[in-house]
Amino acid sequence: MAVPELIRIVSRDSPMALAQVERVRAELAALHPGVRTEVVPVKTTGDKWLGDLSQVEGKGAFTKEVDAALLSGEADLAVHCVKDVPADRPLPAGTVFAAFLERDDIRDALVHPGGLTLDELPDGARVGTSSVRRVAQLAATHPHLTCVPFRGNANRRLAKLAAGEADALLLAVSGLERIGRRDVISEVLSPETMMPPIGAGILALQCREDDADLIDAVSGLGDPRTHREATAERMFLHVLQGHCNSPIAGYARVDRGGELSLRACVFTPDGKTRLNAHEWAGRLDPATLGTSVAVALLRQGAREIIDGIAH
Numbered sequence: 001m002a003v004p005e006l007i008r009i010v011s012r013d014s015p016m017a018l019a020q021v022e023r024v025r026a027e028l029a030a031l032h033p034g035v036r037t038e039v040v041p042v043k044t045t046g047d048k049w050l051g052d053l054s055q056v057e058g059k060g061a062f063t064k065e066v067d068a069a070l071l072s073g074e075a076d077l078a079v080h081c082v083k084d085v086p087a088d089r090p091l092p093a094g095t096v097f098a099a100f101l102e103r104d105d106i107r108d109a110l111v112h113p114g115g116l117t118l119d120e121l122p123d124g125a126r127v128g129t130s131s132v133r134r135v136a137q138l139a140a141t142h143p144h145l146t147c148v149p150f151r152g153n154a155n156r157r158l159a160k161l162a163a164g165e166a167d168a169l170l171l172a173v174s175g176l177e178r179i180g181r182r183d184v185i186s187e188v189l190s191p192e193t194m195m196p197p198i199g200a201g202i203l204a205l206q207c208r209e210d211d212a213d214l215i216d217a218v219s220g221l222g223d224p225r226t227h228r229e230a231t232a233e234r235m236f237l238h239v240l241q242g243h244c245n246s247p248i249a250g251y252a253r254v255d256r257g258g259e260l261s262l263r264a265c266v267f268t269p270d271g272k273t274r275l276n277a278h279e280w281a282g283r284l285d286p287a288t289l290g291t292s293v294a295v296a297l298l299r300q301g302a303r304e305i306i307d308g309i310a311h
């Protein structure tokens with residue numbers, strides 16, 4: 001197989017997305033010193049529309065234009081946050097994931113300008129987040145706080161916080177690290193306090209499925225452990241068939257002994273009901289583990305909760 005001379009990389013054009021592309025370029029340069037790369041930034045619907053995502057085909061709002069550039073041949077390689085790639089449907093026909101990069105921190109962080117922790121926030125403090133997953137969990141554990149809708153890329157959210165539009169923010173640790181703003185974190189929340197979203201902290205490389213040389217060239221960037229975790233998590237979400245307003249959370253982990261487990265939850269929007277499942281793969285492959293955990297939640301009534309939420 002010949003390594004392509006030029007690889008055109010498409011991605012969203014937010015500072016976080018462009019930092020992700022730089023990581024991919026650096027890893028590619030280390031693996032294939034001769035290769036040239038070019039960046040093709042695109043604006044996605046999710047970046048342009050700052051209202052409720054369910055009004056603009058919430059699913060795929062951050063990926064549609066990126067997929068289109070790949071399929072049209074304007075670019076060869078797409079870099080996605082796995083978290084933003086819909087899992088209820090297959091990847092766009094003609095494309096495949098060629099690698100999952102080694103996973104970053106999966107946790108959420110509190111950003112409070114005065115350095116307070118979540119438990120220290122006073123009654124009525126306004127926490128900026130539009131995530132149904134974060135809203136449901138905060139409602140359950142910190143009902144005295146008020147969530148205010150907050151959209152836009154991470155830099156814009158930090159600017160809105162600085163302008164006083166909220167008292168604190170919840171953002172992914174990995175995202176803040178990528179934009180070089182780990183300094184604003186006042187508390188890193190444990191996965192027990194704030195269960196992360198499916199695919200948290202994972203970057204996926206997507207290629208056209210007939211581009212065998214490129215798939216071969218980038219597959220060396222993949223991390224086997226992350227691959228197992230991403231496969232279990234995405235199959236879980238696929239079987240559950242959530243929609244963009246479904247408060248669903250969970251994460252798979254390969255432990256020191258190499259054993260894979262998947263923990264996941266479905267919440268009602270008010271956080272009052274929380275379904276839990278946690279299973280070890282044992283002899284199951286990652287995708288079957290994901291299926292099993294989804295079925296465990298369906299047995300507890302996950303379908304009724306998910307379908308009962310407007311979307």
Ligand SMILES: NCc1[nH]cc(CCC(=O)O)c1CC(=O)O
Nearest residue numbers: 081083171172174175200201202
């Ligand atoms: N919806 C935007 C988005 N997509 C992925 C991440 C975080 C980085 C990751 O999990 O890969 C973020 C920001 C956030 O949720 O704070």
